[in-house]
Amino acid sequence: MFDQLTTSLQKTFKSLRGQGKLSEENIQEALREVRMALLEADVHFQVVKDFVKKVREQVMGEEVLNSVSPGQQFIKRVHDELEALLGDRKVDFDKSAHPMMIVMLGLHGVGKTTTTGKLARRFKNDGKKVLVVGCDIRRPAAVDQLKVLAAEAGVDMLGPNPGESVTALGVRAKNHAVLHGYDTVIYDTGGRLQIDDDLVREVADLTQMTGARNKVLVIDAAMGQESVSVAETFNARCGLTGLILTKLDGDARGGAALSVRAVTGCPILMIGAGEKQEDLQPFYPDRMANRILGMGDVVSLVEKAQLNVDEDEMERLQKRMFSGKMNLEDFLVQLRQMKKLGSMTQLMDMMPGMPSVSKEQKEKAASAGERQSKKFEAVILSMTPKERRNPKLITAKRRQRIAAGSGTRVKDVNDLLKQFQQAQKMTKKLKQFKGGGRMPRF
Numbered sequence: 001m002f003d004q005l006t007t008s009l010q011k012t013f014k015s016l017r018g019q020g021k022l023s024e025e026n027i028q029e030a031l032r033e034v035r036m037a038l039l040e041a042d043v044h045f046q047v048v049k050d051f052v053k054k055v056r057e058q059v060m061g062e063e064v065l066n067s068v069s070p071g072q073q074f075i076k077r078v079h080d081e082l083e084a085l086l087g088d089r090k091v092d093f094d095k096s097a098h099p100m101m102i103v104m105l106g107l108h109g110v111g112k113t114t115t116t117g118k119l120a121r122r123f124k125n126d127g128k129k130v131l132v133v134g135c136d137i138r139r140p141a142a143v144d145q146l147k148v149l150a151a152e153a154g155v156d157m158l159g160p161n162p163g164e165s166v167t168a169l170g171v172r173a174k175n176h177a178v179l180h181g182y183d184t185v186i187y188d189t190g191g192r193l194q195i196d197d198d199l200v201r202e203v204a205d206l207t208q209m210t211g212a213r214n215k216v217l218v219i220d221a222a223m224g225q226e227s228v229s230v231a232e233t234f235n236a237r238c239g240l241t242g243l244i245l246t247k248l249d250g251d252a253r254g255g256a257a258l259s260v261r262a263v264t265g266c267p268i269l270m271i272g273a274g275e276k277q278e279d280l281q282p283f284y285p286d287r288m289a290n291r292i293l294g295m296g297d298v299v300s301l302v303e304k305a306q307l308n309v310d311e312d313e314m315e316r317l318q319k320r321m322f323s324g325k326m327n328l329e330d331f332l333v334q335l336r337q338m339k340k341l342g343s344m345t346q347l348m349d350m351m352p353g354m355p356s357v358s359k360e361q362k363e364k365a366a367s368a369g370e371r372q373s374k375k376f377e378a379v380i381l382s383m384t385p386k387e388r389r390n391p392k393l394i395t396a397k398r399r400q401r402i403a404a405g406s407g408t409r410v411k412d413v414n415d416l417l418k419q420f421q422q423a424q425k426m427t428k429k430l431k432q433f434k435g436g437g438r439m440p441r442f
Ligand SMILES: Nc1nc2c(ncn2[C@@H]2O[C@H](COP(=O)(O)OP(=O)(O)O)[C@@H](O)[C@H]2O)c(=O)[nH]1
Pocket: 106, 107, 108, 109, 110, 111, 112, 113, 114, 115, 191, 246, 247, 248, 249, 250, 272, 273, 274, 275, 279
């Protein structure tokens, strides 16, 4: 997702990077390219217009700072505007009422039921007692689908009684939740292929009768411009409180999804990037902006790591990475943690510089990467603790010993040391970025 946008923006930035000074002319040219990139990615034209205008105003009116190159400053502006477009800050569900109620809205097939299961699992893991309610009463299969997902998430589920209306079911579920001490109630509703009055009235009644504070529109990121008008209609009739983008794992251009936040003013709460229940993440505007610009998503990476692996170890590692110091012991920890994190392909999407690579290339690189990290692990294990802490000690002779000891070739030892040096270089950039808020060169 967003690969194409990333590629074209990076091309623009590349041509700016070499410029010692930005002239009005090359700013105009760069802005034109940014505009094209956004339009090609299917971002709504009005949103693009506003976006480019804001960047232009910012860039024209400002003095070039000494510490950064003009090109970097331009990129920073684009980054900031992109972040503002995606939302000023991270927003969570409205948890002020107990039980907290969420109504899932949206067209057919966008991922409401799947996301209901994902959310249920998430809240359950947070220690909440969760009830999901199958309000898609016209399709018996939909209620069964939710039943399966609820069982998978380990939460309770309530379905319609024969002849029961959606609002009656909604109110019954609410009473049931209050009576039995549920903390969270998620209503999965039915959708249509296109927006129609009956549907909107039905869900508007449901939200009103239950008093649910969270009215969340689920948007399929692959859907294109239609999602903008769908969002406007739902917002006008139900008063949306948030958005969830799904299918960000796909190849679609995704720009329409980026426009919906700007058009409705509703925050994006979560993003779904896969069919499995764990494939749901909170949405951070700044991280998404980084990712779209091809800076990767180091912070998300570290967070994902924290969920799955030893937290103390990760924290130590993170600190060392940000301090610009890293030795081969840290590198080994990193290799092992990465292994625990699951698919390399998924991880590579989050790595700096990676999003501009094609999917096939990523997959090919991923399996090669997994083989290589096994080798690297063996190599590091064959070093003495002193060598691991101070890789500069590793002379040609020592390389031979290490290769023999680990059943690898000297070339593998060299490759590892080279990669380690690159990682070290990157951590130094991270340090700069964290310390001074400056954009790393990419
Ligand atoms: N790849 C991918 N597929 C998804 C995602 N979310 C939902 N789906 C799939 O989209 C299809 C429709 O989902 P469903 O939840 O039934 O949509 P609903 O009609 O809105 O309830 C199903 O095949 C889901 O597995 C996602 O984030 N990524």
